[in-house]
Amino acid sequence: MTSWFASPDDASARLHATGYLADAATATTAYLAGALEKPLLVEGPAGVGKTELAKAVARASGAELVRLQCYEGLDEARALYEWNYKKQLLRIQASGDEGWDETHDDIFTDEFLLTRPLLTAIRREEPTVLLIDEVDKTDVEVEGLLLEVLSDFQVTIPELGTVTATRRPFVVLTSNATRELSEAVKRRCLFLHLDYPDSEREREIVTSQVPGLPDKVATQLVEVVARLRELELKKAPSIAESIDWARTLIALEIGDLDEEAVRRTLGVVLKHSSDHERAVKELRLAATR
Ligand SMILES: Nc1ncnc2c1ncn2[C@@H]1O[C@H](COP(=O)(O)OP(=O)(O)OP(=O)(O)O)[C@@H](O)[C@H]1O
Ligand SMILES: [Mg+2]
Known part of the structure; x- marks a missing residue:
């Protein structure tokens, strides 16, 4: 058994x-996911x-990250494994007068198997973080495929048998909650809701990611971002936008985030023109000439 984190503080x-x-x-949920060997479902806005978080768990524990990016239409052949038909066909053509049984046994072996992320993660013998990203973007049927992996850490291949993890991966599923996930998936996971951080932590995140950002600007930035999040916008600014904004302010050598500076750079933070207009009005910024 791999020990991922020794305690919440260690995490x-x-x-x-x-x-x-x-x-x-x-930190507590990340510790528990490792200690209980339970998949971790992380839900929250963009x-x-x-x-x-999944990438950081991998970095923190020297594990490799195996990522399954979910999308509409994702199927078993992309998520689990598929047989390499082309190679199988060549093998059949080259089999000459060999009996079919022998050929058949040969072409359904590892050599002809193309492994996809779920199977790859289950078979790895080194520490692995399996990231099943944006699981709410798949069709519900894909959740059925996930269940065997999530509850038993195994994959069944009819022609080969059941492959069970020798070393359980640390599994992270993420979701934007565009649809409800099935109860069956939820039941197998620990749940973490991530939301926008408070200003203090966001300031810490931004300054650690963007070295050289003046203290004063950092404080102003997280304050404006917090105010923007209170407005009813189509798309509230996320941590990613705060970081982009900080980089922008450095690039433009802005040392004071006053109204004029906010107005000039708002496009980095808000991506809809209606949000832009609303913010300008609500933040009582003078409209551009
Ligand atoms: N707690 C944090 N500490 C450090 N950086 C963070 C933290 N949270 C977010 N970030 C930064 O914000 C960026 C965006 O985060 P991430 O890509 O994980 O978002 P997400 O929740 O997966 O969004 P989406 O739903 O759009 O995929 C990251 O690249 C990272 O730099
Ligand atoms: Mg993401």
């Missing part, structure tokens, strides 16, 4: 050391650090 410190600032709930 917090080691994630921090790799550049990921976890709050208490996140850009709050769901995917990054």
Whole structure:
């Protein structure tokens, strides 16, 4: 059994050391997911650090990250494995007067198997973080495929038998909650809701990711971002946008985030023109001439 983190504090410190600032709930859940060997389902809005958490767990524990990016239409052949038909066909053509049984036994072996992320993660003998990213983007049927992996850490291949993990991967599933996941999947996971951080932690995240950002600007930036999040926008700015904004301000050598500077750079933070207009109005910024 791999021990991932020794305690919630250990999780917090080691994630921090790799550049990921976890709050208490996140550090505790990451510790538990490792200790209980349970998959971790992380849900929350875009850009709050769901995917990054999986990457950080991998960095913090020297594990390799195996990623299954979910999308509409994702199927077994892309998620689990598929047979290499072309190679099988060539083998059949080259079999000459060999009996079919022998050929058949030969072409359904490892050599002809193309492994996809779920099977790859199950078979790896080294520490592995399996990231099943944006699981809500798949069709519900794909969740059925996941169940065997999530509950038993195994994959059944009819022609080969059942492959069971010798070393259980640390599994992270992420979701934007665009649809409800099945109860069956939820039941097998620990659940973590990630949301926008408070200003203090966001300031810490931004300054650690963007060295050289003046203190004053950092404080102003997280304040404006917090105010923007209170407005009813189509797309509230996420941590990712705060980081982009900080980089922008450095590039433009802006040392004071006053109204004029906000107006000039708002496009980095808000991506809809209606949000832009609303923000300008609500933040009582003078409209551009
Ligand atoms: N706690 C954190 N510590 C350090 N950086 C963070 C943290 N949370 C988010 N970030 C930064 O924010 C960026 C966006 O995070 P990430 O890509 O993980 O978002 P996400 O929640 O997966 O969003 P989406 O739903 O759009 O995929 C990351 O690249 C990372 O730099
Ligand atoms: Mg993501």
